[in-house]
Amino acid sequence: MTTISLEKETNSWESQAARFDLAAKKLNLDEGLWKILRYPTREIIVHIPVAMDDGRLEVFTGFRVQHSIARGPSKGGIRYTPDLTLDEVRALASWMTWKCAVVNIPFGGAKGGVICDPHKLSMGELERITRRYTAELIEFIGPEKDVPAPDVNTNEQIMAWMMDTYSMHMRQTVTAVVTGKPLNMGGSRGRREATGRGLMVVCDEALKKLGLNREETRVIVQGFGNVGSNAARLMHEQGYKIIGIAEIDGGLYNKNGIDLDALSEHRQRNGTIHGFPGAEAHDPADLLITDCDVLIPAATENVITTQNAYKVQARILCEGANGPTTAAADDILAEKKVFVLPDILANAGGVTASYFEWVQDRQGYFWKESVVIEQLEHIMRSSFEDVVRYAETHNVNNRIAAYMLAIDRVAFTIRQRGIYA
Ligand code: NAD
Numbered sequence: 001m002t003t004i005s006l007e008k009e010t011n012s013w014e015s016q017a018a019r020f021d022l023a024a025k026k027l028n029l030d031e032g033l034w035k036i037l038r039y040p041t042r043e044i045i046v047h048i049p050v051a052m053d054d055g056r057l058e059v060f061t062g063f064r065v066q067h068s069i070a071r072g073p074s075k076g077g078i079r080y081t082p083d084l085t086l087d088e089v090r091a092l093a094s095w096m097t098w099k100c101a102v103v104n105i106p107f108g109g110a111k112g113g114v115i116c117d118p119h120k121l122s123m124g125e126l127e128r129i130t131r132r133y134t135a136e137l138i139e140f141i142g143p144e145k146d147v148p149a150p151d152v153n154t155n156e157q158i159m160a161w162m163m164d165t166y167s168m169h170m171r172q173t174v175t176a177v178v179t180g181k182p183l184n185m186g187g188s189r190g191r192r193e194a195t196g197r198g199l200m201v202v203c204d205e206a207l208k209k210l211g212l213n214r215e216e217t218r219v220i221v222q223g224f225g226n227v228g229s230n231a232a233r234l235m236h237e238q239g240y241k242i243i244g245i246a247e248i249d250g251g252l253y254n255k256n257g258i259d260l261d262a263l264s265e266h267r268q269r270n271g272t273i274h275g276f277p278g279a280e281a282h283d284p285a286d287l288l289i290t291d292c293d294v295l296i297p298a299a300t301e302n303v304i305t306t307q308n309a310y311k312v313q314a315r316i317l318c319e320g321a322n323g324p325t326t327a328a329a330d331d332i333l334a335e336k337k338v339f340v341l342p343d344i345l346a347n348a349g350g351v352t353a354s355y356f357e358w359v360q361d362r363q364g365y366f367w368k369e370s371v372v373i374e375q376l377e378h379i380m381r382s383s384f385e386d387v388v389r390y391a392e393t394h395n396v397n398n399r400i401a402a403y404m405l406a407i408d409r410v411a412f413t414i415r416q417r418g419i420y421a
Contacts, residue, residue: 009326010302012091018327020094023403026396033411040067040093043086046136048114050128062133064112066146067093070413073144074110075100075351077151077180078158080129082117088301089113092151095322096351099344101406103383105355108410110146112137118153130158134165141166143176143362149354150180150226152300156192160185176361179354188357190372191350196230197373198349199320200238201380202341203294206316209388210339212293218257220244220292220314222284223299224273227320227347229264231296236260243292246284248299250274253282253290289313297324298347304329312338319343334397342399344406345387352379 008014017038024034044064052058063086066074076096089111097109114133118126140146150159159178163185166177175186183189190197207217218241221228232242241257250273252258258279266276274281288295288303289311297303298320304312309329317333318341319325325333325340333340353376360366391401 004306004328006305006307009305009328011087012301012323013087015302015323015327016091016094019330019399019403020407023400023407026394026400027404027408027411029407029411033414036414037068037097037407037410040065040090041069042066042140043090044137044140045086046133048129048132048136050125050132052125053122060114060116060129060133062112062114062136063089064110064137064140064146064148065089065093066108066110066140068097068108068410069146070410070417071101071108072106073108073142074146075107075149075179075354076110076112077149078154078162079111079113079151080116080118080126080153080158081113082115084113084115092322095344097410098403098406099348099351101409102344102387102402103348103352103379104409105352105379107147107351107355110148111151112148113151126158127161130161131165134162135169138166138169141177143174143358147176147354147358148178149351152225156180156182156187176358179357181357186357186361188353188360188372189367189369190376191353191357192226193230193234194353194372194376195227195320195347195350196232196234197376198352198380199227199231199296199298199318199341199346200234200240201349201377202346202384203235203240203316203318204238205381205384205388206294206318206339206341210315212315214239215241217241217294218243218255218292219294219296220246220287220290221296221298221320222246222288222303222324223297223321224267225299227350228296228298231298231320233260233264240294244282244287244290245273245279246282246287246299247273248284251282251284251287252276252279253287254279294318296320300324302326304333306332309333310336312336315339316341319346322347330397330399340398341384342387342402345383345398345402348383349376349380352376 092111295314
């Protein structure tokens with residue numbers, strides 16, 4: 001194995017590009033299309049002045065990267081984190097293009113965010129950052145152009161402010177400009193838990209394929225935010241045994257299974273999962289390499305690297321986060337025959353439900369939750385089949401199969417549209 005510095009290994013853009021290059025090579029992708037698809041179409045950097053509560057003026061840096069609009073408006077979340085970089089946003093934007101193509105919905109890919117720590121900001125400061133960031137992007141976003149959504153540290157309230165700011169500039173209410181909104185202003189039923197639900201659907205399909213059943217399947221989840229907590233709760237309800245939960249500042253472990261209802265109650269009462277009496281406290285990093293059947297990293301990028309991949313004991317790795325595994329760790333997991341459900345397939349339930357939200361906003365007609373769930377499950381199941389069949393036919397792993405399928409779909413559209421000159 002070639003050695004690589006951890007810094008290079010954990011650059012998300014490099015990780016994305018390494019998989020893209022491998023998949024494009026296997027597809028024999030035309031050199032021109034390779035150049036078009038390897039890099040984003042547009043990268044916007046804004047420096048936004050914001051009045052802080054104490055009277056000071058502060059300037060925050062924000063990004064919006066639009067990787068591709070070949071198959072439709074670009075789509076992707078907004079994150080507010082203190083260590084956000086342009087490379088990270090580029091990688092996340094590309095992953096959105098591939099993800100939307102894997103589940104075959106009519107969007108390209110984008111991502112954005114602001115360098116800030118929302119835990120240190122007041123609601124008023126957060127609102128002013130959000131509104132000024134949205135205003136700076138006004139001509140680049142829109143229902144037919146680029147449609148943001150929540151991601152790490154952003155939520156329905158932030159989407160409401162984005163929608164309102166955009167609408168004020170347009171002089172009319174434009175609900176379809178963002179997804180992940182509150183229900184009363186054009187949000188979709190079933191969107192909040194959609195990413196977690198999608199993870200469960202692809203896990204169900206993987207169990208069938210490997211001849212396992214839910215009741216005997218032990219699951220460890222990293223990250224108990226939107227994605228991780230919903231996946232854990234839904235899987236627990238369906239009989240999976242959730243034996244471990246890793247959070248940033250501590251973890252929980254119970255080999256007989258954690259009662260998720262009791263844990264949710266505990267968190268509601270105490271504001272944290274720590275101190276939960278139904279499980280032992282456990283080192284969160286150690287939970288990634290603890291014996292289990294399904295490991296769901298649902299927190300952040302680059303948590304499975306060459307440093308720990310060889311110790312992973314899970315039979316199935318189901319990627320809830322974007323980019324939780326580095327490209328260099330892929331080979332180690334393949335050698336260990338871990339069945340990988342790659343991020344661009346596994347966590348696509350969120351953008352799929354966002355697509356439903358966008359459709360409902362444009363229709364002005366809102367679906368029952370059962371309809372959202374049924375359509376979501378159908379798309380996730382058939383996408384799983386597409387990826388696994390592609391992997392078997394082309395003798396590649398699931399991740400490279402997902403990239404190949406996606407690149408092929410986007411490249412086909414670009415060829416058919418032609419290049420405007
Ligand atoms: P979130 O902010 O709601 O939750 C993230 C959780 O992970 C938090 O509870 C945080 O404390 C925890 N965390 C952060 N770093 C950690 C670490 N090193 N170890 C353990 N826990 C850690 O965010 P989210 O919306 O759940 O997103 C999580 C991941 O899923 C991100 O990679 C995001 O891009 C991806 N994702 C989200 C969606 C969605 O619909 N929200 C869809 C697709 C992918």
